Amino acid sequence: MRMIRILVADDDSSVCELINVRLKARGIEVSWRTSADEALAAIATESFDVLVTDLSMHGMNGLELCERVATNRPDLPVIVMTAHTNVENAVGALRSGAYDFITKPLDMDALFYAIERAAKHRALQTEVKRLERALSASHSFDELIGTSPAMVKLFDMLRRVSDLDASVLIVGESGTGKDLTARALHRNSKRAEGPFIPINCAAVPEQLIESELFGHVKGAFTDAKADHAGLFVEANGGTIFLDEIGELPLRLQPKLLRVLQEKTVRAVGGKREIPVDVRIIAATNRDLESAVEEGTFREDLFYRINVIQVEVPPLRGRGGDVLLYARHFVEQFAAAMGKKVSGVSSVAAERLLAYSWPGNTRELQNCIERAVALTDYEEITVDDLPERVRNYRRSDVIVAGEDPTELVPLEEVTRRYMTRVLEACGGNKTLAAKILQVNRRTLTRKFCGEGKAAAASSTSILEETS
Template identity: 55%
Template sequence: MPGGILVIDDDRALCDLLHEDLQQRGHRVWTALKAGQARELLDQHSIDIVLTDLNMPEMNGIDFCAELHQRRPDLPVIIMTAFGSLETAIAALRAGAYDFVTKPVDLDLLSISLDRGLQHRHLQETVRRLQDQVRRQQPDDDLLGESPPMVKLKQQISRIAGLDTSVLLAGESGTGKELVARSLHRQSQRSGGAFVALNCAALPENLLESELFGHVRGAFTDAREARKGLFVEASGGTLLLDEIAELPLSLQPKLLRVLEDHRVRPLGGSSEITCDVRVIAASHRNLGEAVAAGLFRSDLFYRLNVIQLELPPLRRRGDDILLLAMKFIQQLSRRFGKSVVGLAQPAAACLLAYSWPGNVRELRNTIERAVALTLHDTITVDDLPDSVRHPGDSAPLPLSLHDGQTIIPLEEMEQRYIQQVLEQLDGNRTLAARMLGVDRKTLYRKLKET
């Protein structure tokens, strides 16, 4: 991660060496020989991280770090010294230093430390920005997200919301299909009508038919009075049929007929009722594969799949993870009567590094647990469950152990796993190294072996 680095050392030759090396690594670099000159550079330029010597004229590095920590607590400071004692390291950390490196400086290890510091600063700025965005959020803005997949999804919603046609929402479980359906309804000409949602997997077949189409009195044993079905209740509005792949085959022709004719016959009834409903269907299963397997009617699939929206999984949404976490912290703090206001940077890094197989639903449950258990005003790493803090301990390898009948060598398996982790983290090597439990230098070496 490139950034603006201020190097402070009274050894001009070392300053020149670090200036040249860090510039070659893509950073903007300024150098100072003493604290007074460093203060001027800090006031004049956009500095992201400070690398300072311990022994300097005017003021030693620990005192300068303490001063800077008071003025700019968001600015990471790394202290260099030829005296790598434990006492010196502790003093540096107490003064607010982010890290501590010894001389002679290993340029590769220093680069790793600087990258971590820059990532730390970036996460701090991101957390603050997202906190501000959550505070500015409009009450009806449920679809939070600034990532490219979410920007694309919102644009698609805006384009099709006014089209009075069926929509199929596809994507993994927990990605927010009902929120998308509500957004489509709210932006449509049907927004004044009812929005009704039904999970097709939640009811047995006999109750599902009655729930959808209604029944007349005496239609079955417990039908003591007539009841309108959801198609009639949602008339003039929108009906979401969630987990549509679980709809029994016997009910699929009846649903198709309602979609085609806009008329519904209640269970046990002899007459039909006209209904004007926009149907949005959703499923985490691939309906095309269900059709091929004979589990879903092709004619109903084509009727529902006029327009399909693919919802992105949370692991593809980058900083949206933190934005959603902030929103949940805000909501759940009010609910629990607590004063939790945000995320500590290490906790934010853990959230970004985790793959979230349960998507937004899992994130919300994680934040609910953390808000309920934390003893602080910010969520820390210790407030997160072990599965999020140490994903490698419990996560199964997401790869097949063989291709056909050929066993894959261990080295190739390792490379495949590294590449998959990098793909899930959008190429962020710092977070990939953290998730894999290695330092960045080791990760770079392994990547060069490919």
């Protein structure tokens, strides 16, 4: 981590020397000036993370200095030092734009933590501005935005495959934006002028999905009172998006496979093959390779739809993009609700970055909508966030400790780590096996199987790399 660099302004040089000695031992680089004018000159030519100023100085006092910095360098947080008798003036400094104040005689622990908080606040504000600049430099694909390496990689893949006619399988956890990705692919393809027909395979009752996809003729079943073309025919010349493809009933999978191979459909109860020119984009949050092994998804169909696989990263893997999306949602919901909410406070931003977002962007959108509705301020505060976000703590894997009685066998360490990786991958064994560098079947057989033998033999997995 980069060393924090601060500037101290105090006309008592002994105080400056004391701060320098005490904070230097804690890894903070200290410069000091003995007047406000000198401090302003230093700020104009040098870079600092935090300004620490005494309130009472000869000439320009700390309150005036704070006002000048707030006007000309709003990115530089100011901490005001004051005697107990001047606390009211310190509160006035806060109103003038100071970040915090510390009373004299100085408590070096309190000063250190105030500086650390102020520096973190400045780093977050800088990151938000960097994200905005990066976004304006067109780190996007259609309506998808992001500046993280994971999203830049996704955009590169989408640009390469958008104009192809090959089938695409979009994989990712629920709420990551697979639907938006499919629409973006269609809009940037040579089929953009054709229809985009989505269907959620999990949302249509099993007895109706065959008719919805392939159509039916009049009299094919009790309620078939007229011919129905079906979604494949409707999508002719365009794209059909089969969302949650892993939920397609097993009995219908051969018929879908035949459509992909022959490029014709036969309506339920019909005898005529109807030619269709359709690009297939499918999506799933399931591990289809495991489904193939379990016999709930056909292997031949899997290879037909998985010609090109596009992985949409989870929100927890997109770094600072969380703040980018939060800002976008704030603007969206503030406008819809007619509220003057312009952003997220630095402390609330820290909590947003720390949270794991199991519901991904959908959960973040819900979180920000709630926060905009509840807040009484121009920025969303920590108190406006849901309790699960405010109080979130990471469940890191502890490998070792100082107390020998807390140490566990290698088998248990391995089991805990593999469990953590599997959780981080949303239960996707294929992705977990890739991270662990083991064969996926080995992971399924030895770790995800039932019984004590699975846990006891987990160590051997490390030796069975793929």
